[in-house]
Amino acid sequence: MTKLNSKIPEGNISEKWTNHKFNMKLVNPANKRKYTIILVGTGLAGASAAASLGELGYNVLAFTFHDSARRAHSISAQGGINASKNYQNDGDSTFRLFYDTVKGGDFRAREANVHRLAEVSGNIIDQCVAQGVPFAREYGGLLDNRSFGGAQVSRTFYARGQTGQQLLLGAVSALNRQVGKGSVKLYLRREMLDVVIVDGAAKGIIVRNLLTGEIEKYSAHAVVLATGGYSNVFFLSTNAMNCNATAIWRAHKRGAYFANPCFTQIHPTCLPLHGESQSKLTLMSESLRNDGRVWVSKKKQDMRNPGDIPEDDRDYYLERKYPSYGNLAPRDISSRAAKEVCDEGRGVKGGDAVYLDFKDAISRLGQKVIEERYGNLFEIYETITGENPYKSPMMIYPAPHYTMGGLWVDYNLMSNVPGLFVLGEANFSDHGANRLGASALMQGLADGYFVIPYTMGNYLAGDKPTLVKTDHPEFEKVAKEVKDLTSKLLSIKGKRTVDDLHKQLGRIMWDNVGMGRNEAGLKKTIEQIRQVKEEFWKNVTIPGSGEDVNQTLERAGRLVDYFELGELMALDALNRNESCGGHFRTEYQFDDGEAKRDDENYSYVSAWEFAGDSKWNLHKEPLEFEYVKPAVRSYK
Amino acid sequence: MESKKLNIKLKIWRQKNSKSAGSFIDYDVQVSPDASFLEMLDELNNTLELKGEEAVHFESDCREGICGTCGLVINGRPHGPLSKIATCQLHMRNFQDGETLWVEPFRAKAFSVIKDLMVDRSGFDKILQAGGYISVNTGGVPDANAIPIPKDISSLAMDAAACIGCGACVAACKNASAMLFVSAKVSQYSLLPQGQPERYQRVEKMVKVMDELGFGSCTNTYACEAECPKGISVTNIARMNRDFMMAKIKNIEVEV
Numbered sequence: 049m050t051k052l053n054s055k056i057p058e059g060n061i062s063e064k065w066t067n068h069k070f071n072m073k074l075v076n077p078a079n080k081r082k083y084t085i086i087l088v089g090t091g092l093a094g095a096s097a098a099a100s101l102g103e104l105g106y107n108v109l110a111f112t113f114h115d116s117a118r119r120a121h122s123i124s125a126q127g128g129i130n131a132s133k134n135y136q137n138d139g140d141s142t143f144r145l146f147y148d149t150v151k152g153g154d155f156r157a158r159e160a161n162v163h164r165l166a167e168v169s170g171n172i173i174d175q176c177v178a179q180g181v182p183f184a185r186e187y188g189g190l191l192d193n194r195s196f197g198g199a200q201v202s203r204t205f206y207a208r209g210q211t212g213q214q215l216l217l218g219a220v221s222a223l224n225r226q227v228g229k230g231s232v233k234l235y236l237r238r239e240m241l242d243v244v245i246v247d248g249a250a251k252g253i254i255v256r257n258l259l260t261g262e263i264e265k266y267s268a269h270a271v272v273l274a275t276g277g278y279s280n281v282f283f284l285s286t287n288a289m290n291c292n293a294t295a296i297w298r299a300h301k302r303g304a305y306f307a308n309p310c311f312t313q314i315h316p317t318c319l320p321l322h323g324e325s326q327s328k329l330t331l332m333s334e335s336l337r338n339d340g341r342v343w344v345s346k347k348k349q350d351m352r353n354p355g356d357i358p359e360d361d362r363d364y365y366l367e368r369k370y371p372s373y374g375n376l377a378p379r380d381i382s383s384r385a386a387k388e389v390c391d392e393g394r395g396v397k398g399g400d401a402v403y404l405d406f407k408d409a410i411s412r413l414g415q416k417v418i419e420e421r422y423g424n425l426f427e428i429y430e431t432i433t434g435e436n437p438y439k440s441p442m443m444i445y446p447a448p449h450y451t452m453g454g455l456w457v458d459y460n461l462m463s464n465v466p467g468l469f470v471l472g473e474a475n476f477s478d479h480g481a482n483r484l485g486a487s488a489l490m491q492g493l494a495d496g497y498f499v500i501p502y503t504m505g506n507y508l509a510g511d512k513p514t515l516v517k518t519d520h521p522e523f524e525k526v527a528k529e530v531k532d533l534t535s536k537l538l539s540i541k542g543k544r545t546v547d548d549l550h551k552q553l554g555r556i557m558w559d560n561v562g563m564g565r566n567e568a569g570l571k572k573t574i575e576q577i578r579q580v581k582e583e584f585w586k587n588v589t590i591p592g593s594g595e596d597v598n599q600t601l602e603r604a605g606r607l608v609d610y611f612e613l614g615e616l617m618a619l620d621a622l623n624r625n626e627s628c629g630g631h632f633r634t635e636y637q638f639d640d641g642e643a644k645r646d647d648e649n650y651s652y653v654s655a656w657e658f659a660g661d662s663k664w665n666l667h668k669e670p671l672e673f674e675y676v677k678p679a680v681r682s683y684k
Numbered sequence: 685m686e687s688k689k690l691n692i693k694l695k696i697w698r699q700k701n702s703k704s705a706g707s708f709i710d711y712d713v714q715v716s717p718d719a720s721f722l723e724m725l726d727e728l729n730n731t732l733e734l735k736g737e738e739a740v741h742f743e744s745d746c747r748e749g750i751c752g753t754c755g756l757v758i759n760g761r762p763h764g765p766l767s768k769i770a771t772c773q774l775h776m777r778n779f780q781d782g783e784t785l786w787v788e789p790f791r792a793k794a795f796s797v798i799k800d801l802m803v804d805r806s807g808f809d810k811i812l813q814a815g816g817y818i819s820v821n822t823g824g825v826p827d828a829n830a831i832p833i834p835k836d837i838s839s840l841a842m843d844a845a846a847c848i849g850c851g852a853c854v855a856a857c858k859n860a861s862a863m864l865f866v867s868a869k870v871s872q873y874s875l876l877p878q879g880q881p882e883r884y885q886r887v888e889k890m891v892k893v894m895d896e897l898g899f900g901s902c903t904n905t906y907a908c909e910a911e912c913p914k915g916i917s918v919t920n921i922a923r924m925n926r927d928f929m930m931a932k933i934k935n936i937e938v939e940v
Contacts, residue, residue, distance in 0.1 A: 096822075099822065100821075100822040103821045103822060114745070114753070115743070115753070115804070115805060115806065116752075116805070116806065116808065116809050116849065117809070118751075118752070118809075118849055119745055119751045119752065119753050121745070121746060121751070123746065123750055123751050124746045124748055124750050124751065133828070133829075135829065170828075171823070173828040174825045174826065174827055174828045175820075175822060175823075175825055176828075177825075177828040177831075177878070178818065178820045178825035178826070178878060179817070179818055179820060179878070180818045180841075180872060180873050180876050180878045180879055182838050182839075182841040182842040182845050182872065182876070183828075183838075184838075185833055185834075185835045185838045186835065187835050188832065189832025189833050189834050189835065189838075190829050190832055191828055191829055207842060207845075208842060208846075210750065210846060212750075213750055213846075213848075214842075214845060217845065220812075221812065221816060221817035221818070222817060222820075222822070224809065224812045224813045224816060224817055225813075225817040225819060227813045228813040228814060228815075234809075236806065259798065288745040288746040288747070288751060289744055289745050289746075289747060290745050322716070322718040322719070323716050323718055323719065325715070325716060325719045325723045325724075325726065325727050326719075326723065327720070327722065327723045327726050327747065328747050330747075330748055331748075427768075428748065428749070428773070431749075431769055431773045431775070432720075432773070432775065434775070434777060497822045497823075498822075498823075501822065541736075543734070545730050545733045545734060546733070547726065547730055548730065589733055589734065589736065590733075591732070591733055591736050591737055591738045591739070592738045592739075596701070596799075597701075597741060597798060597799045597802065598738075599739060599741055600729075600733060600738075600739050
């Protein structure tokens with residue numbers, strides 16, 4: 049087994065990043081334009097990185113499969129972004145944000161990375177304000193904060209219920225400025241289908257032009273993937289329809305290790321399912337739990353309307369089980385608690401939903417205040433369900449939302465493949481086994497604005513400015529493999545649709561690799577996934593051609609990767625004989641149902657190396673906790 | 685618990701590519717009233733694919749009304765019959781059993797049809813690339829609380845910044861004008877203290893590119909505001925016009 053080198057700098061945790069910044073090599077300003085960097089994805093991490101690297105003078109090529117950089121799924125983040133500004137004078141600090149994030153991640157994240165994240169969190173807010181991001185403000189004109197799950201301080205900055213949108217538009221405005229200046233070239237409607245590795249280092253990518261079907265080759269000195277997470281493996285998730293794992297998965301198959309694939313987050317506050325035709329699940333921001341109270345009936349199969357259930361018959365189960373955090377208990381814990389009460393038959397009318405009730409907050413603060421805080425979220429709810437949440441409580445249920453796992457990266461955010469960097473949700477780095485609310489935006493922007501601009505220079509300073517040509521045999525070989533895959537998909541002409549097969553995979557994943565997992569179920573799941581995959585390769589139908597816009601073909605290519613990734617998720621969950629964060633193995637729990645970690649045997653990052661069809665080798669990066677001592681993660 | 689299904693007659697615009705002529709094709713579907721409009725199209729596509737026919741191509745992504753990717757003209761109205769929602773938020777319970785629905789792409793001179801219901805809206809980004817930003821590099825900026833901004837000003841800026849860039853304003857306008865889109869971005873920065881240094885150059889640069897791309901002029905019909913899924917106000921257009929006039933008076937030189 050290879051020992052992974054995480055390249056964590058020496059020294060006290062609060063000095064590591066400062067020292068490292070000084071010790072890293074620099075590329076002199078005149079030489080920067082001689083280096084070309086490919087960036088895939090234009091969400092928070094990708095757009096902020098492209099803009100910042102372009103500003104420094106590098107030659108940046110940015111790719112997105114969308115029709116505009118602004119469409120990336122970061123745009124959907126509602127609630128907010130954390131920063132340890134301590135503007136509220138409530139005891140926040142870099143160390144507290146670091147501490148909360150390590151604890152929130154159930155002691156499965158790398159301390160040094162998390163501390164750096166906390167250190168730069170304040171700079172992110174400064175940067176966004178300078179760009180004109182209209183954060184919420186107090187009457188005195190200063191910035192307002194709200195609370196989020198897993199924290200006892202108010203450190204979340206927000207722009208109504210559209211924080212992700214405003215941060216992304218800010219980052220994209222910086223990107224657009226560089227596009228206008230010519231330092232960033234933006235390639236729209238291009239889907240990355242493979243990475244090209246020459247002499248052991250990432251030197252380019254192969255993309256499909258989604259308008260013409262043409263397979264295009266691009267060469268660079270380094271490749272950065274900022275392509276988001278893989279929750280769509282479940283088919284139904286809060287992710288956008290086109291979010292996919294293809295870029296990171298194809299990179300994995302070329303040698304990049306995939307870390308902690310089983311660490312997936314099921315978000316507690318989503319809208320319940322309406323039926324078979326449902327295409328995605330809608331998230332209601334966790335910020336709603338600031339003022340909403342979560343409850344179910346104390347009775348099983350209680351068919352009464354919520355208004356007819358008296359206080360005495362209601363079980364405010366989060367407040368009861370976790371009195372100090374109450375309705376703001378972290379996501380993994382809240383989701384599991386909801387599943388538990390629904391499994392007992394105490395969900396809304398015996399079904400899979402719990403109430404999120406604003407009645408007390410409305411009578412305490414008045415409807416106007418609630419409208420101001422959550423108006424647009426209440427509107428979204430009413431549009432989708434046809435019910436008015438000011439009058440009757442919302443109904444919510446957990447749904448797959450965020451994936452903490454991703455490609456393995458070292459402290460410099462570089463994968464084990466030299467020159468291949470991974471940012472944002474696509475990497476595994478900062479959230480351990482569970483991400484706290486309002487921390488995804490923080491990480492995406494930290495990686496893009498304040499980490500990669502430094503670590504990229506350090507890498508490029510050791511690389512020659514000569515560019516590998518795209519007619520290099522390795523480019524030709526990989527491009528041919530991509531073309532062959534497309535032809536193979538189109539030639540099957542079977543009897544089942546892509547969505548139909550994806551739904552089947554999604555159900556298997558949700559049942560056994562979702563909120564509760566166990567050995568027997570996981571073993572069965574691996575078999576089931578292989579069967580659907582086989583069925584796909586024999587019986588899928590993809591009308592249309594490869595030389596034209598073909599959305600069915602695009603979806604099919606992504607599903608091919610989900611089958612393989614799904615199998616690895618199950619394998620990783622099976623390997624990890626403990627419960628931690630979003631990974632809950634039913635065999636490993638305390639008597640009261642809380643997750644039972646096994647620090648002695650599993651305090652490591654699982655980094656999987658692809659070794660051929662359905663084969664992987666496991667590498668372990670041991671985790672050491674010097675500053676936050678692992679303890680049972682209690683929110684009671 | 686599924687409700688009784690609705691029978692819907694669809695007349696959908698099908699067009700092979702930007703160069704070919706398109707036409708309306710009829711489809712009959714049965715759909716749950718709880719399904720969204722786009723989920724109905726997903727189901728239709730599933731049945732088409734099973735028959736080996738090409739799916740009706742339309743764009744969507746977040747399906748929460750925030751990414752701005754989706755956009756269909758339904759019975760003559762961008763984003764359909766309801767106000768202040770994007771196409772992806774429209775649910776079938778808003779239609780009657782037996783109803784006929786005409787489904788078309790967003791049409792404008794500056795938005796060419798790519799295929800079926802997909803259009804090219806890249807002009808919007810070209811306008812933003814010309815000046816839709818505040819020129820600050822990463823790092824070296826003042827503390828976030830260094831500039832107090834009155835809550836009402838910040839709130840007005842946020843109203844304008846809520847634009848999702850879907851293009852419904854252009855599709856709704858008889859002149860295919862992009863004034864609502866452009867003015868929303870101009871207003872956001874024009875209202876905030878951070879946007880003042882480049883206030884007048886910005887509006888000139890953006891308007892210049894907007895005109896070059898073939899977007900029409902504003903003749904105050906307010907159709908844009910009526911169809912905007914985010915309710916962006918036409919007062920932003922007035923603000924942009926004031927800034928534009930001011931830029932002319934100040935005779936500010938613009939390099940684009």
